[in-house]
Amino acid sequence: MAFEGLTERLQNAMKTLRGKGKVSQSDLRATMREIRLALLEADVNFQVVRDFVKTVEERANGAKVLEGLNPSQQIVKIVDEELTKTMGEEAVPLNKAEKIPTIIMMSGLQGAGKTTTAGKLALKLKNEQNARPLLIADDIYRPAAIDQLQTVGQQIDVPVFSLGTDVDPVEIAKRGVEQAKQDHNDYVIIDTAGRLQIDEKLMDELSHIKDAVEPNEILLVIDAMTGQNAVATAEGFNKTLDVTGVVLTKLDGDTRGGAALSIRAVTQKPIKFVGQGEKMSDLDVFYPDRMASRILGMGDMLSLIEKTQKEYDEKQAQELSEKIQENTFDFNDFVDQLNQIQKMGPLDEIMKMIPGMANNPQLKNANMDPKDMDHLKAIVYSMTDQERTDPDVLNPSRRRRIARGSGRPIQEVNRMIKQFGQMKTMMNKVSKGNMSGMENMMNSTGMGGKMSKLAMKQFSRKMKKNKKRRLKKKNKKRR
Structure with missing residues (x-):
């Protein structure tokens, strides 16, 4: 991490x-x-x-x-x-052209993750802006670079423009942009060639592509694991291309984080995105204030809320909110929540977004094994329909049967049922606007930072809004 x-x-x-x-x-x-x-x-x-x-x-x-x-x-x-x-103080959005297409030129050294990042960015624009991006395969030197981009394009259902390896990269970029204009693509993302190190030939080629297509955005893709070298790379590319922004990749790897703290200060160029995972959806907007809070162990509740919202549609969220407020949240809902959490990424990474958990000794020593989630689900799947919807019927003999059925120790079954009850009570209190218990808990564990309070306010506002919506529905039915 x-x-x-x-x-x-x-x-x-x-x-x-x-x-x-x-x-x-x-x-x-x-x-x-x-x-x-x-x-x-x-x-x-x-x-x-x-x-x-x-x-x-x-x-x-x-x-x-x-x-x-x-x-x-x-x-x-x-x-x-x-x-x-x-x-950099605040997140910096992508530069956009006055009329389509917006042209984004990806640059960087070989191995920084340029091709994958081009695909991730295309998917992000497609999902979040309902855009129609076009990827241009402009790396004619690296073996299989074009094939890799075409595979990425198929995976995310985004078209890829290619003229093979025998055409000049400047010509490929120009003809790709012309194609995008004909097809009314909103964005063009040019995957340019890289080298193992900065050299004159590479910089000349990139300068010619820049002059030919006049990109609105020149994003420099940098491997965060390269530390001090990342800053030297940024300075080299910026001197020739005058880059407009930086994408830091492999921020989830074994990196010490020096690049994120140095690049903006040295180059005066904003970090616009960070790559934190292998999935095509693992590209996030870079928020300096949230990153600072995470570095100081204060968590990142706003990003956690956004991650949760991405995995939920509004109907699901509304139904869950109603169940929590009416205190009808049961083990079936609990399993749904576990499945959603697993979709969001590794549990230890999610926990570190919660204020006070980033450097919590108990969390650090805990074994965040994905199998633990599967064990919890196995316990629930060993329950009858009645037991899942009405946990009050779980007497000792039923619990022993569940332990045998799930292959888990009886102590683990008892602990899970107890924790479920505590969680259900707390969620119900918070949903009704009773934040004092939550605030006391956060303050006692050193979790009462600015991010957590802001997130709690947002959560509270959302719950009140849902309550008003429900009352409105009930009043309509009465009429």
Whole structure:
């Protein structure tokens, strides 16, 4: 998981400040030294680290911070704000042409994931904007590059324009754009060639393609696992092409996260997307504020809510909301939820989006085995229809039968049934607007950050909206 080491180091650096009524200059200096080491270890550019630490220290040194209420919280807030600022403050959308097609040129070194990212972006535009993209196979050098893009195109049902390997890449790009105009495609995504390293021949070719098709967007695809080299690559491409944005790939791999924290500060070019997974749907808009919160172990509830919304249609969400409010949520619904969670990605990655869980020792030591989900489902599948819809009938003899049927220990069956009851009670309370219990729980575990409160407000508003909608329906029926 990206940033895991950095998150741990930053949390440890600020641990000494927690609970202190007053923070001394020596406390602050020790904390800043640890933050500096944490960032350097994460492979963040040296100049970026120096500027970051200097800014945080200057802001934290103010009398209002050190002598005010909760100085440790204020310092964490400053670190959060400066991390966000370093990565670009806010999400930057794609540049769009005044009339179709919008031309997007993908660039980058070989092995960064350019071809796959071109497909992921095409699918994202197709699903989220109902767009009709066209992919152009413009890498005539790498063996099977054209075949790979055509396979990706078939997988996501997006057309691919190709003229084979014997035509000049500039000509392929021009004719591909002409084809897109004829077919009224909204977007053209050009998959250009890469090299193992930046060279003059590659840069000349990319410059000629740029001049020929005048792209609205030049996206530089960079492998986040390359650390400091990613910054050097970004500088090289930007100098020749004047890139408009960056896509960081393999952010879910064993990366220290230095590229994400360095690229914007060094090149002044925004990170627009991040690739975090192997599925074609695993391309996300880059939100600097959310990433800063995740780095500091404060979670990312807004992204989690968006992930959930992607997997649910509105009708499903409405039905679930009604069941929770009416306290009729049963084991059948529970299995549906497990299936939805599994679709969203690895459980440990999802848990880390919940405030307070990113560096939770219990979570860290827990074995997030996908089989655990299957065991839970096996327990439910071993129940009768009556037991699934009415858990109150689950007496000891029934539980023993379920344990035998599912092949799980009786203790595991009992624990799951108990946890289901607790979860059902909490969901019902929250759905009725009783957020105090949730807030107390979050605060007691250090989860009460700005992201979690914002997410809770959104959740509460959504529940109230659903309640009004239901009352409206009932009133109509009465009439």
